Amino acid sequence: MNAPALVEAAVLPLSQPLLDALQAAFGARCSTALAVREQHGRDESVFDVPPPQAVVFAGSEAEVAQVVALCAAHRVPLIPYGAGSSLEGHLLAVRGGVCLDVSRMNQVLRVDADDLTVTVQPGVTRRQLNEALKHEGLFFPIDPGADASLGGMAATRASGTNAVRYGTMRENVLALRFVAANGEIVRTGSRAKKSSAGYDLTRLLIGSEGTLGVITELTVKVHPLPEALSAAVCFFPSIDAAVRTAMQVIQLGVPIARCELLDANAIRAVNAHDKLGLKEQPMLLMEFHGSEAGVAEQAATVQGVAAEFGGEAFEWATTPEARTRLWTARHHAYLSGLQMRPGCRAVTTDTCVPISRLAENINASIEEVEAAGLPYFIVGHVGDGNFHMAYLLDPARPEELVTAERLSAQMVARAIALEGTCTGEHGIGLHKQGFLLDETGAEAVALMRAVKAALDPAGIMNPGKVFAG
Structure with a gap:
């Protein structure tokens, strides 16, 4: 790696x-x-x-x-x-x-x-x-x-x-x-x-x-x-149960508009930040778009799937104000998470895998970070196999950064081995240049470099990004 x-x-x-x-x-x-x-x-x-x-x-x-x-x-x-x-x-x-x-x-x-x-x-x-x-x-x-x-x-x-x-x-x-x-x-x-x-x-x-x-x-x-919008939250006994619910919803072909995972740590953070009072256990936050009848049908299907995996406390937010409150909290999750450890910095990484391999990737990543003892939280666009892990580091302890980078590298290596990608949406930038080579191979990176050289022969456009060296 x-x-x-x-x-x-x-x-x-x-x-x-x-x-x-x-x-x-x-x-x-x-x-x-x-x-x-x-x-x-x-x-x-x-x-x-x-x-x-x-x-x-x-x-x-x-x-x-x-x-x-x-x-x-x-x-x-x-x-x-x-x-x-x-x-x-x-x-x-x-x-x-x-x-x-x-x-x-x-x-x-x-x-x-x-x-x-x-x-x-x-x-x-x-x-x-x-x-x-x-x-x-x-x-x-x-x-x-x-x-x-x-x-x-x-x-x-x-x-x-x-x-x-x-x-x-x-x-x-x-x-x-x-x-x-x-x-x-x-x-x-x-x-x-x-x-x-x-x-x-x-x-x-x-x-x-x-x-x-x-x-x-x-x-x-x-x-x-859409004619009708409805959001729902559902709580699960484990991350695995929540992820497997999302997997089955997608595999059934339910046209769900949003399907977001927050782990217990993320819930604890948004509760403190946004005064929500949500149960502090893994949660799926979902949204349905369509006609009144279509939304009702989608929601009933998802509620049935969730029940099979131990989902409970299925709560609906149908008014614009209630939906906005929930989604604002989801969008605040990163900043809320930083406040869990005042003064910290975060190493945030994302991977994306085929939906059938998502539970495997998340569960192994959790086992690794908990064994290492680093504070963390997880959010994920689990409907398309993408999730984000944020490791919270004390800037005065450089060994924590070393640990976080090791864990991130393990998580990315696993995603690539599962036929996924080193980044579902963050991009390569500076942080994932080596992983691009692991994922695509030297031949593909060489072609990318050739395109870069053809369009930017002097190398002035945002140099040092995407490619190492």
Whole structure:
């Protein structure tokens, strides 16, 4: 198993001619202030890396192209930045350079309700988009938890709580515009639902983590708001019982919209944070979309399956307020979990396996972390075989980080052996570069490197990510 490692590289000073050109073009929107640089130079990963040498706030596609062209001319690294919510070191300036913040490019450009598509700038967040769509009776389903920007969600191939029914960003992005490493603007895809025209450049950019270009516009699918929505919680005697319930629900073909697992530790954390008073034992949080009759039928089927595995205290939340309270608590699970050990840092890892192997993967991971004695909590999009393990570490005890990385490596190795993946939605970034090689093999990684070299021969686009070295 290739353990994750941060490859140190020389960071050259930002050339004065480049800085002069950026400041002349952007004025106060080009900042070298330490506070601004530090804000754009950290995420939730365990890596401590010096911040970028400058931050530029772009307001248009033309400005993005201008910054990319200047960085290309001076052969200076460029790191795209959206909401800053990544977990695997995607936005860290490991080789210095310029951080390009596109969060001000936040306009919903076009809503085509008849075609169920919408076109947005990359800084639009999922909450902002859904607020704009609700008056059309539509919604955008991809929900990674954080209020991430759509550009970043495409770049990391995000998914989240609704993926079991609606898919990931891969299935929901129809077309893109992006600025390539030479400063040229490239258009991919169309608003048509399908195409056989040439290479699929749209999918090439989705999941590229900013290493191939800077996304400046997206056309995505949206969906009608369902006639009926209902959420339910059900408590189980064990993680295994909860996971096997989720497995059987999927195998029966129930079109459940969300199926989330929280272990007892996560429940304890959200209870403390959100004052919920939930039973502190493994829980499935589910949501059903459809017609009134369809939702009732789905719910009855799931309730019957849950009972077979010892599920009890099946509770319904049918009002918007009750559903929002439950899902807000689920989305707060990460921050709530951190408060279980004040001052801690978290190593958070995710894997995804075929649904039939999910229980095996989770149970073994729990046995390992409990044997090691590290505090932890688990949440999971178990409807599609994906779960997240967060190890809570004392920064003053470096041996805990060593233990957490060992446990993470064991969990990933097991997922790959079970014909799964090293990451279902976090991405590779800095943290999982060695695991990418384990999963895909040297030949596939060599092809990926060749694509990177062809599109970014100078290596300026978010260097040091995805590939080690």
